[in-house]
Amino acid sequence: MLSYQHLYHAGNAADVHKHAALAVALDYLTVKPKPLTYIETHAGRGLYDLAAPEALKTGEAAQGIALLKAAFPPDHPYRRALAAMPGTQYPGSPAIAQHLLRESDKIHLAELHPQEFQALRTNLRDPRVSVYKQDGLALAQSLCPPDPRRGLMLVDPSYEVKSEYDQLPKWLGGITRKWNVGVVMIWYPILSSASHAPMLKALKSGHPDALTHEVRFPPARAGHRMLGSGLFIVNPPFAMQAALKTLSRVFNAP
Structure with a gap:
């Protein structure tokens, strides 16, 4: 949806979940000296000022990164990406990738x-970095298999319309047939309506070996429908399972 602007939601609890997991995956993939490709289908502006009126209006960062940052150890790749940002800037996933990836990627x-x-x-x-003013799902289809073939794709639509839930399982099947070695990370919101449930069931049916991880958190404000955040990861890196258990503890800490 062209009405969606992530600045209103940057640094919220779902961002912390998604971005911390992404940072771990990229950090692990860069251990090997071989170059890799990073693809993002819904990139937003990449970098967000949490002191901007839009961010302050919703208060979501105050309920997200402001509360949860201290729960991550200083050497966590997510903390390293946060530390590289000046002032009140918060790195979106493109900026996290830019910080953690190498010149050859x-x-x-x-x-x-x-x-x-x-x-x-x-x-x-x-x-x-190559930036495209193009539908992200279509771009991903055109790029796969990418060069270099090793790599990771992040898919995080706004889910403002129901069709985004409906199209992802079939689309993912096409991507994984063309790029069977790629790590594909799909983010989804957990809403009070459980809108994600049919999509997740279809994703699991098509990719039974994929990893699913969910966290729950209080609504950012009265009437807010987001109750949690989920990730569906195809070809998860070896380190992912343990890292996600640690991430669960961040959200479950008293």
């Missing part, structure tokens, strides 16, 4: 929203 980012696309191009000026 390639980054492909799709964003359709005109303002977000322009901000993304400004925020991530980097010879490794």
Whole structure:
């Protein structure tokens, strides 16, 4: 949806879940000296100012990164990416990838929203980065299998319309047939309506060996429908299972 702007939600609890898991996966993949490809289907602007009026209006960062940051050890790759940001800047997933990946790696980012696309191009000026004003799912299909073939794809739509839930299982089947070695990480919100449940069932049916991880947290404000955050990970890196258990403890800490 072209109405969605993530600045209102940047740094919320779902971002912490998604971005911490992404940082662990990229950190693990870069241990080997072989180059890799990072693809993101819904990139947003890549970098967010948590002091901006839009971010302050919702208060979601105050209920997310502000509360949870201290639960991560200083050497956690997510904390390292946060520490690299100046002032009140919060790294979206493109900026986390930019920080953790190496000169030999390639980054492909799709964003359709005109303002977000322009901000993304400004925020991530980097010879490794290619930015596309294009539907992210279509771009991913056109890029796969990527070169380099090793790599990770992050898929995190806004889910503002029901069709985004409906199309992902079939789309993922096409991606994994073309790119059977790629790590594909799909994020989904856990809402009071449980809108994600049919999609997750279909994803599991098509990819029974994938890893599912969910965390729960209180609504950011009265009437807020998001109760948690989920990840569905195809070809999870070896370190992922243990890292996600640690991440569960971050959200379950008193």
